[in-house]
Amino acid sequence: MANDNMKQPQREKGSVLLEMRGLKIEGESDDVWHPIIKGIDLTLRRGEVLGLIGESGAGKSTLGIAAMGFVRPGCRFTGGSIVFDGMDLIAASDEAKRKLRGSRIAYVAQSAAAAFNPAHRLIDQTIETETQHGIRDEKTAVADAQDLYGRLRLPNPTTIGARYPHQVSGGQLQRVMTAMAMTCRPDLIIFDEPTTALDVTTQVEVLASIRSIVEQFNTAAIYITHDLAVVAQMAHRIMVLRYGNLVEEAPTREMLSAPKQEYTKSLWAVRGLAKPESPNEDAILSIEHVDAAYGNAVKILDDVSVRIPRGRTVAVVGESGSGKSTLARVVTGLLPPSRGQVVFNGAALPPALKNRDKELLRRIQMIYQSPDTALNPRHRIYDVIGRPLQFYHGLSGAKLEKRIIELLEMIELNESYIDRLPSEISGGQKQRVCIARALAAEPELIICDEVTSALDQIVQEEILKLLLRLQAEFDISYMFITHDIATVRAIADEIVVMNQGKVVQQGPKTEVLSPPYPAYTELLLSSVPEMDPDWLTNLLAKRKVANQ
Amino acid sequence: MTAASTEAKIPRARRSKSEMILRELRKAPLTAWFGMIVVAAYVFVALFAPWIAPYGESEVVSDEPFALWSSEFLFGTDQLGRDLFSRMIYAARNSMGIAFAATAVAFLTGGLIGIVSALLRGWFDQLASRLVDAVMAIPSLIFALMVLAIFEQPTILNIILVIGLVDATRVFRLTRAVAMNVVALDFVEAARLRGEKTPWIVLREIVPNIMPPLVTEFGLRYCFVFLTISSLSFLGLGMQPPTADWGLMVKETATLITYGDITPLLPAGAIALLTVAINFIVDWFLHKTSGLRDGQ
Numbered sequence: 001m002a003n004d005n006m007k008q009p010q011r012e013k014g015s016v017l018l019e020m021r022g023l024k025i026e027g028e029s030d031d032v033w034h035p036i037i038k039g040i041d042l043t044l045r046r047g048e049v050l051g052l053i054g055e056s057g058a059g060k061s062t063l064g065i066a067a068m069g070f071v072r073p074g075c076r077f078t079g080g081s082i083v084f085d086g087m088d089l090i091a092a093s094d095e096a097k098r099k100l101r102g103s104r105i106a107y108v109a110q111s112a113a114a115a116f117n118p119a120h121r122l123i124d125q126t127i128e129t130e131t132q133h134g135i136r137d138e139k140t141a142v143a144d145a146q147d148l149y150g151r152l153r154l155p156n157p158t159t160i161g162a163r164y165p166h167q168v169s170g171g172q173l174q175r176v177m178t179a180m181a182m183t184c185r186p187d188l189i190i191f192d193e194p195t196t197a198l199d200v201t202t203q204v205e206v207l208a209s210i211r212s213i214v215e216q217f218n219t220a221a222i223y224i225t226h227d228l229a230v231v232a233q234m235a236h237r238i239m240v241l242r243y244g245n246l247v248e249e250a251p252t253r254e255m256l257s258a259p260k261q262e263y264t265k266s267l268w269a270v271r272g273l274a275k276p277e278s279p280n281e282d283a284i285l286s287i288e289h290v291d292a293a294y295g296n297a298v299k300i301l302d303d304v305s306v307r308i309p310r311g312r313t314v315a316v317v318g319e320s321g322s323g324k325s326t327l328a329r330v331v332t333g334l335l336p337p338s339r340g341q342v343v344f345n346g347a348a349l350p351p352a353l354k355n356r357d358k359e360l361l362r363r364i365q366m367i368y369q370s371p372d373t374a375l376n377p378r379h380r381i382y383d384v385i386g387r388p389l390q391f392y393h394g395l396s397g398a399k400l401e402k403r404i405i406e407l408l409e410m411i412e413l414n415e416s417y418i419d420r421l422p423s424e425i426s427g428g429q430k431q432r433v434c435i436a437r438a439l440a441a442e443p444e445l446i447i448c449d450e451v452t453s454a455l456d457q458i459v460q461e462e463i464l465k466l467l468l469r470l471q472a473e474f475d476i477s478y479m480f481i482t483h484d485i486a487t488v489r490a491i492a493d494e495i496v497v498m499n500q501g502k503v504v505q506q507g508p509k510t511e512v513l514s515p516p517y518p519a520y521t522e523l524l525l526s527s528v529p530e531m532d533p534d535w536l537t538n539l540l541a542k543r544k545v546a547n548q
Numbered sequence: 549m550t551a552a553s554t555e556a557k558i559p560r561a562r563r564s565k566s567e568m569i570l571r572e573l574r575k576a577p578l579t580a581w582f583g584m585i586v587v588a589a590y591v592f593v594a595l596f597a598p599w600i601a602p603y604g605e606s607e608v609v610s611d612e613p614f615a616l617w618s619s620e621f622l623f624g625t626d627q628l629g630r631d632l633f634s635r636m637i638y639a640a641r642n643s644m645g646i647a648f649a650a651t652a653v654a655f656l657t658g659g660l661i662g663i664v665s666a667l668l669r670g671w672f673d674q675l676a677s678r679l680v681d682a683v684m685a686i687p688s689l690i691f692a693l694m695v696l697a698i699f700e701q702p703t704i705l706n707i708i709l710v711i712g713l714v715d716a717t718r719v720f721r722l723t724r725a726v727a728m729n730v731v732a733l734d735f736v737e738a739a740r741l742r743g744e745k746t747p748w749i750v751l752r753e754i755v756p757n758i759m760p761p762l763v764t765e766f767g768l769r770y771c772f773v774f775l776t777i778s779s780l781s782f783l784g785l786g787m788q789p790p791t792a793d794w795g796l797m798v799k800e801t802a803t804l805i806t807y808g809d810i811t812p813l814l815p816a817g818a819i820a821l822l823t824v825a826i827n828f829i830v831d832w833f834l835h836k837t838s839g840l841r842d843g844q
Contacts, residue, residue, distance in 0.1 A: 332741055353740065361743040374734040378756035388742060437738075 014046030017187055017220050018067055023080035025062055025071060025244075036062050036075065038244040046187065047218040051235030051252070053225060053267070055456035056427065059244040064190045064224045068105050069097045085187065102129040106181035110193040112173040116165040123161025126180045135184060148179040151216065152209040171202035175209050182213060189214070191223045195230060199319035199483055200527040207233055207529075208540055226456055228267055229529035232256055233536040240264050252533050267457055275468060277493040277509045280309035283343075284445055284477045285331065290340035292330050300326045301337070302501045306479075308445065308494075311471065313478040315492035315509075317485070317524065323501040324481045328447045331479065332366055345444070362392045365438035369450035371430035375422040381408070381433055382418045388440040407436045411466060428459035435466065439474075447479045452487055464490050485528040489513070497521050576832060583828030590822055594640040601634035606790035614804060623814055626800055630790075636815060639792040644822075646708055646787075647774040653712025654719050654773070655766060661716075662723030663750050663758075666731050677724070680717045688714045689779060696785045707786060711776055715769060722765055726758045760833070767830035771823045778819055794819050 025037040037059045044050050044067075052060040065072065069082060069089025082089040084105070089097060101107075109115045116125060126148075127141035136144070142161070149157035152175040165173060174194055181189050194210065195203040211234055214221050223234045231238055231252075238255045240247040240263065248261045259265050285308040292301040301323050308314045316324045329335040331342055333353035342349045344364070350356050368374035375384055385404045389395045395403055405415050411432040422430055431451060438446050448467070452460040468491060470476060480491055488495060488509070495512040497505040499520045505512055517525065526539060576584075593600060602622075603609045610621060610629040617624050622633035665673040683691065695710045696702045702710075730736065731754065739753050778795025780786030787793035789800075794815035801812040 334737070334741070356743075358743050361741065366738065366741055368734040368738070370734065374738060376735040376753055376757065379735075379752075391742060391744070441742075 014218075016043055017046045017048075017085055018042070018044040019081075019083045020063075020066070021081045021083075023063075023066060023082060024078045025059075025066060025075055026078050027062075027072075027075045033076075035078075036244050037066070039080065040241075040244075040246050042067075042239065044188070044220050044222065046220050048237065049214060049221045049223055049235045051223045051225070051231035051238040052241060053228060053231050053238060054241035054247075055226060055458060057243070058241040060224045060241050061192055063241070064192050064222055065107075067188065067190055067222055068101055068107065070101075099133075102186075103133050103135065103184045104186050105188045105190070106184065106186040108174075108177050108181050108189060108191045108194050110196055112177045112194075113165065113170060115177060116173065118165050120164075121161065122163055122165065122168070122176050126161065126176060126183060129180070130183050133184070141183065145179060145183060148182050148213070149176070151213055152176075152179055153205065154179075169202070171198050171206050174198065174206050178206075178210055178213065182217065182219075185217060185219075187220060189219055189221045191221060193225050196225065196227070200485075200529075201319050201523060203230070203529070204527045204536070204539065207536055210234070211536070227529065228256075228457070229531050229535070232531055232533045233529060240267070256531055256533060275313075275489075275491055275493070278312070279493070279508065280312050282310045283307045284310040284345060285479070286343045287327070287331065288340050288343060290327075290330055290337040290342065292326055292335055292337045294335070299338075300501050301330065303340075304498075304501070304503055305340075306496050306503065306506065308477050308479055310444075310477055311475040312493040313471065313480050313491050314494045314496060315480045315482060315488040316496045316498060317482060317488055318498035318504075319483055319524070321500070322498040324498050325449055326501075327498070328366070328449055328479065328481055331447060332364060358392065362388075362441045363444045364447065365441050365443040365445070366447045366449065367431075367434050367438050367451050370454050371427060371434050372422075372454075374434050375430055377422055379422070380418070381420055381422075381425075384422075384433055385436050385440050388437060392441050403440075407440055410439065410470070411436045426459075428455055428462060431455060431459075431463055432466065435463075435470070439470065442474075443476065445477045445479065447481070449481045450483070451480075453482065453484060460487070461490075467491065485513075485525060497524065572836065579828040580832035583825040583832070586821060586825035587829065590640055590644060590825075593637055594644050597637045597641050601631075601637040603631040603634040605635065605638040605792050606630060607634070614801075616809075617811075624811055626797070632797070632801070632811065632814070635792040635797060636794075636818065639794045639797060639815065640818070642787060642791055643774065643777060643794050643819075646704060647770060647777055649708045650711040650715065650773045650777070651766060651770045653708060654715035654769060655762070657713065658716030658719030659723045659762065660750070662720040663727045663754050664746065665720075666724050666727035667736075667746065667749060667754070673724075676720065680720050683714065683717045684721075688718075689776060692776065692780060693783065693785055696780065701788055702785060704787070704791075707777065707780070711773055711780075715773055715776075719765065719769065723758065723762065726761050727754055730754050730757045764830050764834045767826050767833070771826050774819065774823065 020040060020042040022039045022041065023037055024035065024039050026033045027036045040063060042050070042063070052063060054060045062072065062075065066077075066082060067084075069084070069092060071077060077090050084100070087096075087100075089100075092100075116122070123142060123145055126145045127138065130136045130141045131138055145161060146157050149160055154160050154172055154175055160168065160172070160176075168176070178189075178194070191210065195206050198206060207230065213219075221234075223231060225231050235252050237249070237251050239249045240255075240261070242263055248255065248259065248264050250260075255264070287304060287306040290301055290304045291299055293299045304323070304327060306314065306316070306327070316327060318324045326335065330337050331349075333349070333351065333356055336351035341351070344360075349360070382401075382404060385407050386400055389400055389403055401418075404418060408414060408417055413429060413432060417425065417429070417433075422433070425433070434451075451467075452463055455463060464487065467478065471478065478491070480488075482488060492509050494507065495505075495509050496503055497512065497518075497520065504520045505518050512521065513525070526542075529535060532538075608629045609631050610625045613625060613627045613629050615621055615625040615629070621631050623636065624632055626632055626635065661676050665676045686694075692710055692714050695714075696706065699706050736749060736753050739749050744753075777786050778793070778798070781793045781795035782799045784799070787796050789796065797815040798812050801815075804811050805813075
């Protein structure tokens with residue numbers, strides 16, 4: 001067994017396992033075939049980990065699936081070749097490909113929660129492929145699965161398999177899925193954004209487990225992600241994709257230290273964004289000793305006090321379950337607090353939404369994490385932005401239309417978008433429309449709940465810049481809920497760190513982001529992947545020392 | 549929404565929508581076309597019944613009851629000597645119109661209460677759901693029979709209301725379930741935070757997003773209601789003579805089948821053909837929109 005902390009470049013690379021030449025894939029929409037992959041060459045050797053990065057729509061998932069000789073429904077191969085260990089996957093029969101999948105090629109999907117069958121125990125799902133393909137009998141398969149659980153550092157490897165998918169955490173589920181992929185000791189595993197849906201603190205554990213198990217079995221892997229820092233920890237070589245074309249390809253260290261293409265450089269951009277903090281004593285909102293709970297259950301918020309200065313940004317940071325979204329619900333009035341109060345502009349806010357008048361509602365607006373669900377799919381942009389204008393300001397007719405266009409220009413879109421449905425614009429544009437909807441009310445405070453986490457790096461940067469510009473222009477205060485430290489650096493004046501419903505630390509950005517840290521802040525900050533290929537190795541070594 | 553703003557946006561919406569519908573129609577499969585043509589023919593016959601039918605609805609035109617098919621009386625006469633062909637045509641009016649009204653009642657009450665239940669939850673949802681459970685525990689035809697038996701001579705309004713309300717329980721269940729998925733989405737919360745009232749949230753945020761399953765259900769429910777009315781008429785508790793109704797006509801001419809006369813099959817066939825035609829359209833619609841049902 002290889003040492004976990006072994007440096008990546010020392011790993012031995014074998015013969016060519018997978019080779020794609022001039023691969024072209026097309027997809028159909030509205031009866032028109034348009035190219036998704038426009039002629040890509042890819043070579044993967046045994047034991048090598050290849051990182052595929054790019055924003056959504058770059059074709060990275062399509063390419064990952066193509067490595068199994070497969071295309072999504074509505075897509076087709078139109079050119080090039082895929083050769084896996086001497087076998088042409090495009091020409092191969094479905095039966096031959098079916099035999100390959102799950103035994104020699106495995107796939108780990110982004111959302112483990114959606115990929116597991118909730119009605120079966122984890123162990124049964126883990127060993128299903130083996131027993132189905134008749135590779136092993138059930139008893140040895142179970143023993144092997146438990147061994148894999150142990151190697152993936154799952155707690156109680158012998159008993160965890162008896163649980164159902166909903167009884168383990170998201171990070172654990174992702175590791176069980178990796179174990180499932182490993183059971184047949186495949187030659188190639190495709191990881192499609194395996195940690196994107198996880199918290200930073202959980203992500204570290206999953207990354208470490210995946211990396212060590214891939215090394216132990218000398219498995220080749222294709223690692224798909226949009227997070228450069230993550231891919232830097234995992235891959236020997238990185239391919240940057242955009243619009244179905246290869247932008248740049250280089251060994252990890254080379255790519256990180258000297259990216260050649262403009263586009264590759266721009267992928268770093270958000271990490272370079274930093275707002276100078278400026279203090280302000282005048283508080284627009286102060287949350288005073290708030291407790292909150294759903295029903296009579298455990299307290300979600302425990303004695304939380306937060307102060308938001310006028311015209312500034314307070315970032316609320318913490319992993320999922322820390323209570324940061326619940327705090328937003330208390331401020332908006334969706335969840336009245338069981339104790340304490342929220343003071344807005346010097347007056348206590350009525351705790352429940354139904355007791356707040358229109359004028360008060362107008363002043364506090366909210367932007368959601370997922371623009372896909374925050375916009376009614378049947379409302380055109382005109383209705384989305386127009387409604388708050390009618391509702392709060394009583395605009396109508398030509399005036400209304402004029403104001404909508406003004407707002408569209410404010411969010412850097414133009415008049416041509418006015419008649420579109422949300423399904424006809426991109427994710428970043430949808431989030432802009434959500435911002436315009438909030439702006440239409442002319443609010444004093446906007447609560448931003450993870451507004452950038454569903455977006456690509458470059459789009460994130462654009463949205464953050466837009467928010468900063470609007471703040472400077474209209475003196476809006478933001479309560480910015482996030483788990484991403486890079487975003488915090490970019491936008492915050494003050495930071496509130498939350499853990500398990502309590503405020504762990506609170507203060508100006510520079511103070512919170514510089515040592516000495518309280519233990520939890522330290523854990524959170526150190527878990528954020530950095531652009532250094534040795535980051536994970538060093539972090540694990542450091543934590544190991546600390547635990548001894 | 550103010551009048552001026554409605555004016556400003558309608559032309560835009562209408563153009564794109566009619567274009568879309570035309571495009572979909574061109575791609576419709578043969579079965580859907582068959583369904584649409586049959587339904588259109590039925591509607592035509594129902595609308596213009598007095599002009600198409602050679603005789604009146606309950607006009608006794610012959611001395612001979614159960615006359616055979618002839619050029620004078622196309623499908624013969626019934627037990628009172630009324631022209632069956634004319635009665636078939638008038639029955640299209642009654643049967644289809646009443647079924648449509650009953651289905652509309654079912655959707656207006658069941659659908660609205662279903663959405664409001666999903667939105668408000670709490671005691672309102674509990675009350676409505678338990679009430680519906682209680683009604684659904686009794687087979688619908690037996691329940692309708694029981695309620696209709698209270699009236700000595702059930703009027704058309706009675707029939708529409710009773711069948712509409714019994715079927716509303718099924719519509720309630722479906723609407724509540726699909727609305728539940730939509731209510732959980734952020735845009736509904738956003739509307740609530742904006743201070744929108746319940747009617748606006750129901751009609752503007754939720755209804756447009758649950759239309760596909762509801763329209764599909766409307767088509768299917770219409771067939772069921774149609775069959776229920778015909779069964780009730782056959783049992784003597786639905787449409788009352790001398791009103792023409794296909795179910796009633798099957799009952800009145802039923803004895804003829806023992807003499808090898810296929811006349812009773814004609815009204816039965818009319819019911820069957822309409823049911824099949826509507827199901828073809830519904831299948832097509834379901835196929836077209838099933839991908840949109842998640843709203844994402």
